Amino acid sequence: xxxxxxxxxxxxxxxxxxxxxxxxMAADLTADLQEAEADGVSxxxxxxxxxxxxxxxxxxxxxxxxxxPDAAGPGAGQVLTAERPMRMxxxxxxxxxxxxxxxxxxxxxxxxxxxxxxxxxxxxxPKPFVGPRAGIRFPVFATHGPGSELxxxxxxxxLLVVVVVGLAAxxxxxxxxxxxxx
Amino acid sequence: xxxxxxxxxxxxxxxxxxxxxxxxTKRLRGRGLSMVGEGSIYPLLARLERDGLVETYREGSNGxxxxxxxxxxxxxxxxxxxxAVEWRSARDSIDAVLGPFEVEVRS
Numbered sequence: 001x002x003x004x005x006x007x008x009x010x011x012x013x014x015x016x017x018x019x020x021x022x023x024x025m026a027a028d029l030t031a032d033l034q035e036a037e038a039d040g041v042s043x044x045x046x047x048x049x050x051x052x053x054x055x056x057x058x059x060x061x062x063x064x065x066x067x068x069p070d071a072a073g074p075g076a077g078q079v080l081t082a083e084r085p086m087r088m089x090x091x092x093x094x095x096x097x098x099x100x101x102x103x104x105x106x107x108x109x110x111x112x113x114x115x116x117x118x119x120x121x122x123x124x125x126p127k128p129f130v131g132p133r134a135g136i137r138f139p140v141f142a143t144h145g146p147g148s149e150l151x152x153x154x155x156x157x158x159l160l161v162v163v164v165v166g167l168a169a170x171x172x173x174x175x176x177x178x179x180x181x182x
Numbered sequence: 183x184x185x186x187x188x189x190x191x192x193x194x195x196x197x198x199x200x201x202x203x204x205x206x207t208k209r210l211r212g213r214g215l216s217m218v219g220e221g222s223i224y225p226l227l228a229r230l231e232r233d234g235l236v237e238t239y240r241e242g243s244n245g246x247x248x249x250x251x252x253x254x255x256x257x258x259x260x261x262x263x264x265x266a267v268e269w270r271s272a273r274d275s276i277d278a279v280l281g282p283f284e285v286e287v288r289s
Contacts, residue, residue: 031247032204046207050222057222065228
């Protein structure tokens with residue numbers, strides 16, 4: 001029967017039930033099942049069909065007790081919101097990525113602005129093809145120094161960090177959602 | 183209707199005295215009612231507690247671990263009284279419908 005109680009514990013943990021409440025329910029259940037066993041009564045006689053689906057049983061019990069996060073009712077005050085810290089962490093991660101992305105874009109944009117058109121040079125076209133004054137003016141851009149190149153590199157690096165961390169976070173998130181118990 | 187009746191049954195066996203979960207199961211079985219066939223009494227007890235129909239306290243039992251005892255609150259006793267009247271009325275109505283049918287089958 002410890003397997004049954006263990007499954008219940010896992011379900012309560014997944015639901016975000018406070019440890020103290022989960023321990024209490026597990027202790028009550030264990031004591032009842034042990035007493036039933038001593039009386040020669042099977043777990044099925046005590047729990048009914050719930051014995052075949054410990055997770056559903058655990059979920060139903062916790063929900064009726066009002067200890068599942070987001071469950072309405074007077075007992076909702078006892079709820080330990082395990083999902084709330086997760087949401088806060090997600091928000092913090094998104095905010096941090098946004099800051100890093102903005103910094104990266106700002107650096108890249110700054111370097112890009114410093115590469116401007118400063119003039120042009122005339123390149124004559126050989127006479128056999130055109131007239132004596134014919135030619136093409138090629139634009140001349142200012143070159144940036146080593147400092148600008150460093151800033152540009154840092155900006156690109158920051159953007160890469162955002163992409164990699166974002167992809168990793170998205171992969172973890174979707175892999176967790178894909179699991180049947182989550 | 184049945185769900186409410188199961189609640190009444192739990193409140194009724196608590197009238198014998200405070201009891202913990204398994205003890206209530208034994209009392210119900212002693213009266214020929216094996217209500218756990220469709221589910222455990224634990225979620226029902228939790229709902230009764232949440233709705234203020236029962237009060238709970240912890241106490242050791244026969245040297246074993248402390249158990250959670252349930253007893254009907256004043257609201258629970260009032261609910262039991264009202265519910266018993268409603269159940270008897272419903273039972274009589276249903277008997278009135280099913281009674282002739284039963285006679286017809288037997289004849």
